[in-house]
Amino acid sequence: MLRITYLLLCLATPCFADVQGPVHVVDGDTFHVGDARVRLHGIDAPEVDQTCTHPQRGEWACGAFVRDELRDRFEGQIATCEEVDVDRYGRIVGRCFIDGRNVNEIIVSDGLAEAYRQYSMDYDLAEKAAQVRGVGLWSSDMQTPAEFRAEQRTAGEGFVSPNSSCIIKGNISGSGRIYHMPHNGDYDNTRINEANGERWFCSEAEARAAGWRAARN
Structure with a gap:
């Protein structure tokens, strides 16, 4: 009876x-x-390839620093994580505890990540306190991780195929309709603008059938 009640509750709420x-x-x-x-x-931490700028030391690899700092502190320790949600990538979204301490809060309190207010206000005060103390990332100028990710996505548009199986670039130029394979010299610098009729192909046969010719370089 208890099991049936539990299953009914799960159907009604996560x-x-x-x-x-x-x-x-x-x-x-x-x-x-x-x-x-x-x-x-x-919480939202800088991406591993993200950099920050310190007033005296200049640009530094703050994203890699945060990852390495957390590895020094937590790698191999036993954590218990309370599941809050599951994101679109299938990852558990949760609060993690080690020896009864809230790891999420520790990371924000020590200036190693921002409070991710878009999803939670749990660590708003912890971030503000870290900013006042100027600890961790708050000793430097840092683009928000969300802004950094958005710029990276924009920079990659047209250069990276949305389908990893279709990586041949069908470009239109003054020389006509030309497709570029990854080994071609102009491949990396060729951007695909689908609004102008350019496109990605999954095979050379598909590109030729659509009227594109192979790049000569």
Whole structure:
């Protein structure tokens, strides 16, 4: 009877479970906990390839620094993570605890990530306190991780295929309709503007059938 009641409740509202296991730090806001991939709820850390600018030291690799700092602190320790949601990539979104301490809050309090207010206000005050103290990332100028990701996506538009199986670039220029293979000299610099009739192809045969010819370089 209890099991039936539980199943009925899960149909009405989401039912979440805890995950537990040793931590492997992927980046500043993503862990592997046991066999589960966990996106830490309510925080947003710089991407691993993101840089910050310090007033005296200049540009530095703040994203890689945060990842390495968290590895020094938490790698291999046993965490318990409360599942809050599941994101579009299939990752658990959760609050993680080690020895009873909220890891998400520690990361924000020590200036290693922002409070991700778009999804939660849980760590708003922790971030503000870190900013006042000027600790971690707050000793430098940093583009928000969300803005950095948006710029990276924009910069890649037209240069990287949305389908990893279709990587041949069908370009239109003064020389006509030309397709570029990855080994061609102009491949990396060729941008595909689909609004102008340019397109990606999955095979040379498909490109030739559509009226494109191979690049000569």
